[in-house]
Amino acid sequence: MSPADRFPSAPDGPAPKSADPGGTAVVGASAAAPDRRGSGIALLGSEVVVLFRRVRTIALLAALALIPILLAVAVRVTTGGDSGRGPAFLGDITQNGLFVSLTALTVAIPLFLPLTVGVVAGDTIAGEASLGTLRYLLVSPVGRVRLLLVKYAGAALFCLVGTLTVVVVGAIAGAALFPVGPVTLLSGQTIGFGDYAGRLLLMALYVTVSLLGLSAIGLFVSTLTSVPVGAMAATIVLSTVAQIVDALPQLDVLDPWLFTHYWLGFADLMRDPVSWSAFGDNALLQAGYVLVFGALAIGRFTTKDVLS
Amino acid sequence: MTAPSARPSGPAPAAGSSAVGADPSLAVQTTGLTKAFGRQHAVADVDLAVPVGSVYGFLGPNGSGKTSTIRMLLGLTSATSGDIRVLGGSMPDRARDVLPRVGALVEGPAFYPFLSGRANLVRLDSGDRRAPASTRRARVAAALDRVGLGHAADKKAHAYSLGMKQRLGIANALLMPRDLLVLDEPSNGLDPQGTREVRSLVRSLADDGTTIFVSSHLLAEVEQMCTHIGVMSAGRLLTQGTLDDLRAFGAHRVRVLTPDPDAAHDVLVRLGLRPEARDRHLQPPETATGSARVEAELIVEGLSPEAIVAALVAHDVRVRGFEVAGASLEDRFVDLTGEGFDVAG
Numbered sequence: 001m002s003p004a005d006r007f008p009s010a011p012d013g014p015a016p017k018s019a020d021p022g023g024t025a026v027v028g029a030s031a032a033a034p035d036r037r038g039s040g041i042a043l044l045g046s047e048v049v050v051l052f053r054r055v056r057t058i059a060l061l062a063a064l065a066l067i068p069i070l071l072a073v074a075v076r077v078t079t080g081g082d083s084g085r086g087p088a089f090l091g092d093i094t095q096n097g098l099f100v101s102l103t104a105l106t107v108a109i110p111l112f113l114p115l116t117v118g119v120v121a122g123d124t125i126a127g128e129a130s131l132g133t134l135r136y137l138l139v140s141p142v143g144r145v146r147l148l149l150v151k152y153a154g155a156a157l158f159c160l161v162g163t164l165t166v167v168v169v170g171a172i173a174g175a176a177l178f179p180v181g182p183v184t185l186l187s188g189q190t191i192g193f194g195d196y197a198g199r200l201l202l203m204a205l206y207v208t209v210s211l212l213g214l215s216a217i218g219l220f221v222s223t224l225t226s227v228p229v230g231a232m233a234a235t236i237v238l239s240t241v242a243q244i245v246d247a248l249p250q251l252d253v254l255d256p257w258l259f260t261h262y263w264l265g266f267a268d269l270m271r272d273p274v275s276w277s278a279f280g281d282n283a284l285l286q287a288g289y290v291l292v293f294g295a296l297a298i299g300r301f302t303t304k305d306v307l308s
Numbered sequence: 309m310t311a312p313s314a315r316p317s318g319p320a321p322a323a324g325s326s327a328v329g330a331d332p333s334l335a336v337q338t339t340g341l342t343k344a345f346g347r348q349h350a351v352a353d354v355d356l357a358v359p360v361g362s363v364y365g366f367l368g369p370n371g372s373g374k375t376s377t378i379r380m381l382l383g384l385t386s387a388t389s390g391d392i393r394v395l396g397g398s399m400p401d402r403a404r405d406v407l408p409r410v411g412a413l414v415e416g417p418a419f420y421p422f423l424s425g426r427a428n429l430v431r432l433d434s435g436d437r438r439a440p441a442s443t444r445r446a447r448v449a450a451a452l453d454r455v456g457l458g459h460a461a462d463k464k465a466h467a468y469s470l471g472m473k474q475r476l477g478i479a480n481a482l483l484m485p486r487d488l489l490v491l492d493e494p495s496n497g498l499d500p501q502g503t504r505e506v507r508s509l510v511r512s513l514a515d516d517g518t519t520i521f522v523s524s525h526l527l528a529e530v531e532q533m534c535t536h537i538g539v540m541s542a543g544r545l546l547t548q549g550t551l552d553d554l555r556a557f558g559a560h561r562v563r564v565l566t567p568d569p570d571a572a573h574d575v576l577v578r579l580g581l582r583p584e585a586r587d588r589h590l591q592p593p594e595t596a597t598g599s600a601r602v603e604a605e606l607i608v609e610g611l612s613p614e615a616i617v618a619a620l621v622a623h624d625v626r627v628r629g630f631e632v633a634g635a636s637l638e639d640r641f642v643d644l645t646g647e648g649f650d651v652a653g
Contacts, residue, residue: 042434042441050431054422132418133432136480139382139414140435141407305385 043142047154051120057158060116061165067112068104068170072097076177096181097174098193101200102270104170105163105207109263113162114239117211120158121218122232124151125301129226129308144302152219152294159211163204171200187271199269206266206279213259213289214239220297226308256281259289332396335360335488335519336381341390343376350376352543354390358521358536363514365530365551366523367641368540374523375415377540378492381521382412395487408438411486413494417477421466425457425476428465433483451479456505470497478506482513489513491522495529507533527638539644546644555637560606562616565629569600572625579619580608599628606632 051057075093092099125148128134137147174180183196191199218235225231242260245251255261262285265278331337336358343351351373358364368374379385381392383400392399397406419428429448433439439447452461455475460468468476474497481489491510495503510533514520524530530537531551538548547554562581566572576583581604606613613632620627 046431046434050420050423131420132416133420135379135382135384135414136412136418136432137435138384139407139410139412140432141383141403142435143404303386305379307379307385 043146044150044153047150048157051154051158052161057120060119061162064108064112064116064162064165065169067108068100068166069173071104071107072100072170072173072177093174093178095179096183097176097178098171098180098183098196100174100178101167101170102203104166105203105266106264108166109207109210110243111240113159113166113207113211114214115236116162117155117159117214118218118236118239119232121155121215122222122230122235123228124155124219125222126225126228126231127222129306130228132308134308135306138306145298148219148223148294148297148301152215155215155219156208156212159215160204160208163207163211167200167204171197185270185272186267189272191272199274202269202274203266206269206282207263209279209283209286210259210263210266213286213293216290216293216297217259220293220300223297223301223304257285259285261285331357333360334358334393335362335395336364336521337393338377338381339391341377341380341392342388343373343380343385344388349543351380354540354543354545356538356545357548358519358538360519361514361517362536363510363520363522363534365534365537366521366540367527367530367537368523368525370525372540373543374525374540375492376543378412378414378490378521378523381490382410382414383407384414408436408484409487410490411481411484411488412490412492413477413481414490414492416493416496417473417480419465419468419473419476422464424462424464425452425468425472425479426461428476429480429483432480436484439484447483451482452476454482455479455509471499471502474498475502478509486518489518489520489522491520493523493525495524495526503529527641531637539641541644554640561633562604562606562613563629563631563633564602564616564620564625564627565599565631566602566620566625566627567598567600568625569602571623572602572620572627575620575623575625576602576604576616579611579616581605581611582607 072093075090090103093103125134128137138144142150180193182190182192184190214235217238218231221234221238222228222231239260242258243263246255246258246260262278262282265282268275268278334357336356338354338356341351341354341356342349354373354377356377366374366377376385380387381394381399383403386400394406395409399406419425420431423431426448429451430444433444433448434441449458449461452458455478457472457475457479460472465473465476474494478491478494481491494510495506498506507529510520510522514535522530522534534551536549537551537554539546562576564572564576573583583602583604613630617627617630620630
C-alpha cells in the first residue's frame with residue numbers, strides 16, 4: 001500500500017490539509033482555531049456543572065446549611081437568657097433573628113468552612129487523577145495551566161456559594177424563629193434591614209476572600225498526589241495548624257503572615273463607618289497566598305508526569 | 309537468539325534512521341525515545357515509524373512499555389531522551405496544535421461515575437477549544453451511536469459494564485474528526501462480539517483515511533486489523549514493518565529429524581542456512597528413535613527443500629524426518645520476545 005496518497009482528510013475538520021513538502025511545519029496548525037474564547041468558557045461552565053451536580057458537593061453545602069439551622073433551633077429551644085458564653089452575637093439572637101447569620105459565620109469559619117473548602121480544593125487535580133479523567137482532559141486537549149485556572153475558579157466559586165449558604169440559610173432560619181427588627185451595630189448605631197442585608201453580603205464576600213488562600217494551598221497540594229483524600233486532609237490540617245499557630249502567643253511574630261489571621265475580622269464590617277482596614281489587609285494577604293501557591297501549583301503541574 | 313533487523317517496506321524508512329526533520333509520510337515518528345523511572349528503563353531507544361494512513365499494531369506483552377510510549381506520544385509524560393513527532397509536530401511542544409487532531413484511548417477508559425455517558429462526553433469535549441459548542445450535542449450523540457451506546461447514553465457511567473465503558477472511551481476518541489487515533493488495548497473487556505465491532509470500526513475509520521495506532525497484547529487482534537506492526541518487549545522495539553513483511557520473513561522453516569544432528573548442522577551451514585539445533589537435548593518422544601531435531605529458517609533464495617534433502621543424504625546424514633513448515637506469526641513473536649502471547653481473541 002502507499003500511505004502517502006491516503007493522506008487523511010477529515011470530513012469537516014477545521015484544519016486544511018495542505019501537503020507540506022518540507023514537513024517541518026505542523027500540518028494545518030497555521031489555521032486559526034475558531035472561537036477560542038467561547039470554548040475556553042465552555043470548560044469553566046462544564047467544571048461548574050460537574051462540581052455542583054455532584055452529590056458530595058451538595059452534601060457539603062447541606063452540612064453548611066445545617067449550622068445556622070441547628071444554631072437557631074438550639075437557641076430557640078433553650079431560651080434561658082444569655083449565659084455570656086458561646087460564640088459572638090449568640091446572645092443577640094433572641095432579640096433579633098437577623099443575628100443568626102453572623103453567629104453561624106463565626107461558628108463556621110474556624111472549622112466547617114475550611115473543611116468543606118479543603119475537600120473541594122484538595123480534590124481539584126487529585127480527584128481527576130484518581131478517576132483517570134485527568135489524562136483524558138489533558139489530551140482533549142486542555143492546557144495544564146488552563147486546567148489549573150478553571151479548577152481554581154471552581155473552588156473559589158464554591159467558597160462563595162458555601163459562605164452564602166451559611167448567610168442566607170441563617171437569615172431565613174433567624175427570621176422564622178425569632179423576632180426581626182432594626183439591627184444595632186457594634187459601634188452603637190441602628191440600621192434598617194436593607195442596609196443590614198448589604199453588610200451581610202459584604203461579610204460573605206469577606207469570608208469568601210478569606211478562603212481563597214486556603215483554596216490555593218489546596219490546589220497546590222492536589223497537584224502533588226493522585227490520592228484526593230490525602231490532599232483534602234493535608235489542606236484541612238494546614239488550616240488548623242495555621243489557626244493554632246495564630247493562637248500561640250509565643251509565635252506572635254508569624255501572625256500577620258498566616259492565612260487564617262484575619263478570618264474573624266469580618267466583625268469590623270458591623271461598624272459605622274465601616275472599618276475597611278481588616279478587609280484590605282486580608283485581601284492583600286490572600287492575594288499573596290494565591291500568587292505563591294498558584295505559582296507553585298503551575299510549576300509543579302506543568303512539569304508533572306501524568307501516570308494516573 | 310538473533311532477532312532479525314526490521315525491514316519496513318514501502319514508504320516507511322528504516323527504523324534505525326536518525327531522522328532529524330519530520331518525515332511527512334509518517335503520522336508518528338520517534339527517534340531514540342527513552343523513558344527511565346529511576347534506574348528502570350520502561351522504554352528504551354524506540355524508533356517508531358507509523359506511516360500516514362496505516363493501521364499500526366503496537367504489539368507486546370503486558371508491561372513491555374506500550375502504554376509508557378503512548379503516554380509520551382500524547383504529552384502526558386515527558387521523555388527522558390529522544391524526539392517525538394506526531395502529525396508532523398514535535399511533542400510535547402506543539403501539543404496545542406497536535407492533540408486536537410488526535411483521538412485517544414489511553415490505559416483503559418476513565419469517566420466521572422456520577423455523570424451519564426452523554427454528560428461525560430460533553431464534559432471531555434468542552435475541554436477541546438477547537439470543538440465547536442454549537443455541534444457538541446449532535447457530535448456526542450453521533451459518537452455514542454457509532455459505538456452502539458445510543459440506548460445507554462443517559463445511564464450513569466458507574467452503571468456501565470466494563471465493555472460499555474470501553475465503548476464510551478472509544479466514543480470519546482471519535483468526538484471530532486481525527487487524523488490520528490491512538491487506541492490502547494481497545495478491546496479489553498469486550499466480549500467476542502464487541503471485539504469484532506471494534507475491529508470493523510477500526511477498519512471503517514481507516515478507510516476514511518485516519519491513521520490508527522492500536523496497541524494490543526493479542527496477536528490475533530493485531531493480525532486481523534493491522535497493516536503495520538511493531539513489536540515491543542522489555543521496553544525495546546524489536547521489529548516493525550508491514551504485516552506482510554513480518555509474515556514473509558519467517559515464512560518457512562526446515563526441520564530435520566536425524567540421529568546425526570551435528571552432521572546435519574554442518575550440511576545446513578554449508579548450504580547457507582543458520583541452523584538453530586535447539587533440540588540438542590532430545591525430546592522424550594524422539595529419544596526412542598534416538599533422533600534430534602535440527603531446525604533452520606529457509607533464508608536462502610532459490611534453495612529448494614528437495615535439494616536440502618539431497619545434500620543431507622549425500623553427506624551421509626540419516627534423515628528420519630524432514631518437514632518444511634510455514635512459521636506462524638505467533639512463532640515469530642515468541643521467537644522475538646521469548647515470551648508467549650495470549651492468542652485467544
